[in-house]
Amino acid sequence: MIEVENLRQVFGEKVAVDDISFTVQPGSVTGLLGPNGAGKSTTMRMIVGLDRPLSGSVRVNERSFPESDAPLRDLGALLDPAAIHPGRSGRMHLRAIAATNGIPVSRVDEVLRVTGMTDAATLRVGTYSLGMRQRIGIAAALLGDPQTLVLDEPVNGLDPDGVHWVRELLKSLAAAGRTVLVSSHLMSEMALTADHLIVMGRGRLITQGAVDDVVAQATRSDVLVRSPQPDALLAALADIGASARLAPDGTLVVVGATAPEVGALAFARSIELHELTPQQGSLEEAFLELTKGDQEYASGSSGTANGGLA
Template sequence: MIEAQALSKRYGAKAAVDAVSFTVHPGKVTGFLGPNGAGKSTTMRMIMGLDNPSGGRVTVNGRPYAQHRAPLREVGALLDAKAVHTKRSAYNHLRAMAATHGIPDSRVREVIELTGLGSVAKKRVGGFSLGMGQRLGIAAALLGDPHTVILDEPVNGLDPEGVQWVRHLAKGLASEGRTVFLSSHLMSEMALTADHLIVIGRGRIIADAPIQSIIDGQGKARVRVRVDRPQDLLGSLAGEGVTSQVLEPELVEITGVEPRRIAEIALRERVLVYELTPLQVSLEDAYMQLTQTEVEYQSHDLPLTPATPDVQQVPAHMEGR
């Protein structure tokens, strides 16, 4: 279990993490989401004792990380897959870690096979691809067979098979009663993996609930409607919180109104409806609505214009030469 109480981290006048409190329970996969600069990595570093809090406290399995006598057996973490000695082999990197806790070589070989690194275990880490480095980081996190596992962007650089493997691994660890805390920017993958979500924005917790509750609470009803006179229907539906998008001449997508209400208005206006399809709100939709005012670094669409070639004027007497 991970427990944070009024946890804060300041860098001068900036509060990277601002008095956050949350609990990550065992037996489930808890996802940690937030825009870039929201405080996710800083929070994870404080959990692992790599950054000292400016205020509050955080414990893992009842104690601050630094107070555990055998921390690798309590919590395993992947925070930075590049934090390795690049001239060591994967096998020797894990053996060096294992030696600090009296972990036998048999466990080193076990996590190497578990993470699919058997064929490259004796190769230098400096030559590893991003995906192989991620697998090595996960192997290191699992080395001490810990009660709590923290993974920051674990699927970064992995191929589809690797992404699926991480999903099954996280769920498997949770099913054994372990605490699993992971972050990812892949909303589709988080939707398949996590049971519970903690969302942080500008250093503060803005949601802490089961994943389906967040989707249900943030996502507005979306309906795809095919009608013979779209404008007549949309004119009658206009109102606060209702938006629409014309996809085809007779196909529109309406947000913010329930399908039954659309059907009632269509009947009243004598508009022929020959398709009425409620659309499932995704985790990405809910997340974007939840964090739309919490994004510190925001991109803006630019108009797409044809590139103008850099043409030099050719003197008349040189043409054709």
């Protein structure tokens, strides 16, 4: 478990993290989301003890992580895949970490196999692609078989097969009762991977909760309806204060009524239905809506190829 309470960090005049509190529970994957500059990486660095907060506290598995007697068994982290000596081989990098943490050398071969890096383990890290660095970084995070994992953008640089592998790995670790906190800018991937979300913007906590709840909070729910009696259905919807627009393919997009309400209304008015499908907005739509006032580096609105620059 990760417990963050009233965490605050300031760099010069910039408030990087502004009095945030949240708990990451074991047994689920928690996604940490936010636009660039939201404070996600700073928060993760404070969780693992690389940055000392100006105020507030962090507890990992019920105590301060820097006080752990066996840190790699308590928490495994990947914060920067480039933070590896380029002259070492992947295997030697992992063996050095194992030797300094009392971890059996046999565990090195295990994590190399899990991450698909066995064949590349003898190559210098300096020759690795970004995806290979990510994999060896994940191997290092798994080395101590930790109860808690903190991963910052672990799928950057990975091909689709690698992204799928990370997704299934995180889900399996959570299913085994581990605590998993992962950040990503890939909303489609977070929608498939995470069970819970923490959304930050400009150092503040915007919202947190189950993925479906966060999406429902920030997006509008529509109901797609197909009927050979659209006029009768439109009139009936107006009677209950709902509205609908006609899509080009003849589908009615109903707003202001749930699918059960539309179904019950059609039944009561003897209106024939051929389709009744509730539709919820996407996580990407919810993210953009929740963070629209917290974009530190907002894109311009020009439609020109050069962004409007002459």
